[in-house]
Amino acid sequence: MLQKVTGLESSEHLPSLTEAEDVLQGLADVYSSVGTAMQPFATGLLNKPVALALDQSSAVVARYKTLIEQIPAVVFMALLDKGIGEAYVSPQIEAILGFSQEEWLNDPVRWYRQVHPDDRGRWNVEASEMFLSGKPLRSVYRVLARDGKVVSFHCEAKMVRHDDGQPWFIHGVAFDITELKTAEEKLKKAHDELELRVRERTAELARANDHLAKSNAELEQFAYVASHDLQEPLRMITSFTQLLVKRYRGQFDVDADEFIDYIADGAKRMSSLINDLLEYSRVGTRGRALVPTDCSAVFEVARNNLRVAIEESEATITSDPLPTVMGDETQLVQLFQNLLGNAIKFRGDRPVKVHVSVEQQQRNWLFRVSDNGIGIEPQYAERVFVIFQRLHNRATYPGTGIGLAICKKIVERHGGRIWVESQPGAGATFCFLLQRREQRNR
Amino acid sequence: MCDLPDCRSIEVLLVEDNPGDVRLIKEALNDAKIHVHITAVHDGAEALALLRREGDYSTATTPDLILLDLNLPRMSGHEVLAVIKQDEHLRRIPVVVVSSSKADRDIATAYDLHANCFVTKPVDLDQFFEVVQAIREFWFVVVKLPPEQIADGAT
Numbered sequence: 001m002l003q004k005v006t007g008l009e010s011s012e013h014l015p016s017l018t019e020a021e022d023v024l025q026g027l028a029d030v031y032s033s034v035g036t037a038m039q040p041f042a043t044g045l046l047n048k049p050v051a052l053a054l055d056q057s058s059a060v061v062a063r064y065k066t067l068i069e070q071i072p073a074v075v076f077m078a079l080l081d082k083g084i085g086e087a088y089v090s091p092q093i094e095a096i097l098g099f100s101q102e103e104w105l106n107d108p109v110r111w112y113r114q115v116h117p118d119d120r121g122r123w124n125v126e127a128s129e130m131f132l133s134g135k136p137l138r139s140v141y142r143v144l145a146r147d148g149k150v151v152s153f154h155c156e157a158k159m160v161r162h163d164d165g166q167p168w169f170i171h172g173v174a175f176d177i178t179e180l181k182t183a184e185e186k187l188k189k190a191h192d193e194l195e196l197r198v199r200e201r202t203a204e205l206a207r208a209n210d211h212l213a214k215s216n217a218e219l220e221q222f223a224y225v226a227s228h229d230l231q232e233p234l235r236m237i238t239s240f241t242q243l244l245v246k247r248y249r250g251q252f253d254v255d256a257d258e259f260i261d262y263i264a265d266g267a268k269r270m271s272s273l274i275n276d277l278l279e280y281s282r283v284g285t286r287g288r289a290l291v292p293t294d295c296s297a298v299f300e301v302a303r304n305n306l307r308v309a310i311e312e313s314e315a316t317i318t319s320d321p322l323p324t325v326m327g328d329e330t331q332l333v334q335l336f337q338n339l340l341g342n343a344i345k346f347r348g349d350r351p352v353k354v355h356v357s358v359e360q361q362q363r364n365w366l367f368r369v370s371d372n373g374i375g376i377e378p379q380y381a382e383r384v385f386v387i388f389q390r391l392h393n394r395a396t397y398p399g400t401g402i403g404l405a406i407c408k409k410i411v412e413r414h415g416g417r418i419w420v421e422s423q424p425g426a427g428a429t430f431c432f433l434l435q436r437r438e439q440r441n442r
Numbered sequence: 443m444c445d446l447p448d449c450r451s452i453e454v455l456l457v458e459d460n461p462g463d464v465r466l467i468k469e470a471l472n473d474a475k476i477h478v479h480i481t482a483v484h485d486g487a488e489a490l491a492l493l494r495r496e497g498d499y500s501t502a503t504t505p506d507l508i509l510l511d512l513n514l515p516r517m518s519g520h521e522v523l524a525v526i527k528q529d530e531h532l533r534r535i536p537v538v539v540v541s542s543s544k545a546d547r548d549i550a551t552a553y554d555l556h557a558n559c560f561v562t563k564p565v566d567l568d569q570f571f572e573v574v575q576a577i578r579e580f581w582f583v584v585v586k587l588p589p590e591q592i593a594d595g596a597t
Contacts, residue, residue: 235565
């Protein structure tokens, strides 16, 4: 086989083959792998090839020729039993690859040389399989056009045998799918780029999340430490102011007593603020794992904790049967207690009535704590949840303005949301969502 | 009213770095009925020097009770407590930890190190006085303090 290849090198029709030894080596390997059946064809490689156009003498053949030449693809045929004597390629070859029919057929290994070097190995394997098994070949190869451009062909080929089983001829069609391939590659590239960007963005988000979680934890730690350490000097101020009042009240003038009162009052309020800040920071730092928690029991504990205020205000506090939610019991008690406590604190002239109702949603329970108190003007509906924000003066309604901020933090820690629906004088309804059951994806 | 054998005054070692607290505790411990002598030191190293009669403290009296703050410069109150309770000459002295901390970990650590009791300083002055006076009532009146004459380890 290699001798024949060497022989080809000397052929005047194939002057360029010296530079493509690998080309012929590959082709020779394919033919030799097929065995004796392919010998005539292999032998034919040595002979001068004769390109045959279809016989135009026959009108029938002429019609078929027209039919074949109209197909917008390269149709090809090569006899295998008489050397390389007869072959056909449809004229579309020129439009697609830039080689004329004659050029293509005059050089018996032209087509193989034009197959992209990276695809030749695959053609060798797939063609051998076709020759040996007789199964049609169906594959995509890249082929180099005359100007060096890469053309993608979807190739369908079949070998036809004589009745005695000897190979007769091979025929097939090659469709130019370059545009399809280009589009496919563009799409793949776009998809890859998109995927990369999604990955980058996801990583960015994860980093941002980590950062946020870390800074949140640091902030909570800071608030805790700061408020704890702030209590120390404040205790000195309050203690010695009280000592001063105890021992020396009335021994200075009226102004001095008044000043002392302001110091004492300021220190006391600062102490409340610090304590509240500490409590607020503890929602995050001291929170326990969320477990199934019976809200009816939580409601009872909260109501019991408020019994003095309830008795004093003669409030009627009722509730629907409440469900079990995923929660931190201590924090849920605090949540209910703050909301019920507020309902009593911000009461109007009517006897206080508070009712807790609940509504099942797809993933959450919607709780409503409705009162008949003084209500909230809608423009302050968001502000009431901000830490240390107050809507009334301290003389009328004492407090630092921490209660609802803590409620918000507790609900959010439970993966829920809290808001208020209210009109001045028409009472307020505080609504919050709590998860019905554990979220699985964590 | 004096339960001590020779009716001498009660010696208290106060380990507290905040002069305001030293003053408040002194105010609260002052009582006509029991004479309490308070020595205040500002850090743990000084406390141990006094207890071991080192340096300037060669003539110091061994206290009947130690009031120990946790938040001290250099050596922490817990460290001082650990040293006292591991020292066979000092471990009988009752140590009352008086701290502004309410943290479970601080309380547990103090008892693990054999503190005799743990008291949190109340923020309110009246409550602070009540607590210190309760310490005085309990440790100086109710409790039998360890005798001085019995050799260490004897029963």
